[in-house]
Amino acid sequence: QLQLQESGPGLVKPSETLSLTCTVSGASIRSGSVYWGWIRQTPGKGLEWIATMYYTGTTYINPSLQSRVTMSLDTSKNQFSLNVNSVTAADTAVYYCVRPRGVTTWYFDSWGRGALVTVSS
Amino acid sequence: EIVLTQSPGILSLSPGERATLSCRASQSISYNYLAWYQQKPGQGPRLLIYDASSRATDIPDRFSGSGSGTDFTLTISRLEPEDFAVYHCQQYGRTPITFGQGTRLETK
Numbered sequence: 001q002l003q004l005q006e007s008g009p010g011l012v013k014p015s016e017t018l019s020l021t022c023t024v025s026g027a028s029i030r031s032g033s034v035y036w037g038w039i040r041q042t043p044g045k046g047l048e049w050i051a052t053m054y055y056t057g058t059t060y061i062n063p064s065l066q067s068r069v070t071m072s073l074d075t076s077k078n079q080f081s082l083n084v085n086s087v088t089a090a091d092t093a094v095y096y097c098v099r100p101r102g103v104t105t106w107y108f109d110s111w112g113r114g115a116l117v118t119v120s121s
Numbered sequence: 122e123i124v125l126t127q128s129p130g131i132l133s134l135s136p137g138e139r140a141t142l143s144c145r146a147s148q149s150i151s152y153n154y155l156a157w158y159q160q161k162p163g164q165g166p167r168l169l170i171y172d173a174s175s176r177a178t179d180i181p182d183r184f185s186g187s188g189s190g191t192d193f194t195l196t197i198s199r200l201e202p203e204d205f206a207v208y209h210c211q212q213y214g215r216t217p218i219t220f221g222q223g224t225r226l227e228t229k
Contacts, residue, residue, distance in 0.1 A: 047166070047209060047220035062217045096165050105213040107156035109177060111165030 002026040004097045006115035012091075013121050018084040020115060022097030023077070030055050030075050035100040038071070038082045039108065040093035048093075052100045053080065087119045123148050123212050125221035133229040140197040142224045144210035149190045151214035157186055157195045158209045160223075166209060170195065200226075 008020035022036070029036060037052040051061040053071040061069050070083045084091055094114040100106030124147040134140055144155065153173040158166035168177040170186035173193055183198040197204055205228050210221040 046222045047211070049218040049220075060216070064217070098165075101171070102213060105154065105216055105218060107154075107168065107171045107211060107213050108158075108166075109168045109171075111167070113163070114165050 002099060002110045004099065004110055004112035006095060006097050006112045008115060008117070010116055010118060012087055012117060012119050014088055014119055015086055018082075018087050018091060018117055018119070020082045020095055020097075020117070021079050022081070022112060023079050025078070027099075029073055029078050029080055035102075035106060036071075036073070036080045037098045037100045037106070037108070039096045039098055039111075041096065041114070042093045050082065050084075050095075052106055089119050091117070092119045093117060122217050123150065123215055123219050125210055125212055125219055127208075127210055127221035127224045129224060130222075131225045131227060133227050134200055135229045136200050136202055138200050140195075140200055140204070140226060142195040142197075142208055142226070144188075144193045144195070144221050146191045146193075146212060148215075150193075150212045153189050153193075154212060154214040155186075155188070155193050156211045156213065157184075158211065159204075160207045160209060169208075197226075202228075 003025045005023045012018045034055045038050040041047050053059045073080045096114045097112045098108040099110040126145045128143045155173045157170040160166040174186045185196045187194050207223045209223050
């Protein structure tokens with residue numbers, strides 16, 4: 001059974017880079033035709049899709065975050081990661097790693113438990 | 122982007138009753154690419170329905186989805202105690218992918 005687990009600092013200073021890692025168990029992140037992704041949730045804006053990455057490395061990013069977000073894969077550790085640079089208080093959220101299903105657009109059939117990241121000095 | 126509006130914001134019902142949750146889109150959703158999720162406190166959302174009416178793996182048949190175009194409905198035929206949670210809809214007919222603001226289903 002697929003399991004996803006987020007990890008990373010819970011506190012990030014404004015203007016710095018938020019970095020999170022998702023550890024995948026129960027599947028290989030390099031399996032054919034597999035996508036991986038990130039979604040965040042805030043009380044004010046609700047759920048927000050951040051980005052989706054194909055196992056080849058091709059990445060699709062929400063245009064509202066395009067200039068600040070990168071994703072990467074670490075096949076040796078079966079992990080994938082998210083970086084959000086130049087963070088502000090508006091980036092404070094619970095961040096979920098997810099498995100997207102679909103081809104050019106996706107729903108999400110597996111979610112981690114979420115990691116709370118607070119942006120504050 | 123497509124804006125999804127869920128109603129009601131809060132729905133108060135008793136176990137055994139029928140729940141009807143609405144999700145309305147600001148534009149028609151291509152291929153009826155709409156999903157529903159259930160979320161309980163401290164947990165990530167759980168996929169219930171995709172493609173507007175297809176139940177996800179291991180989802181009980183008391184959950185059903187319907188609708189097309191701009192109007193979609195999640196129905197829970199007979200509420201069980203474990204069904205009281207927040208429900209989100211999500212469209213994936215057009216990027217960026219967007220979510221509704223959620224409906225809280227609470228015990229009356």
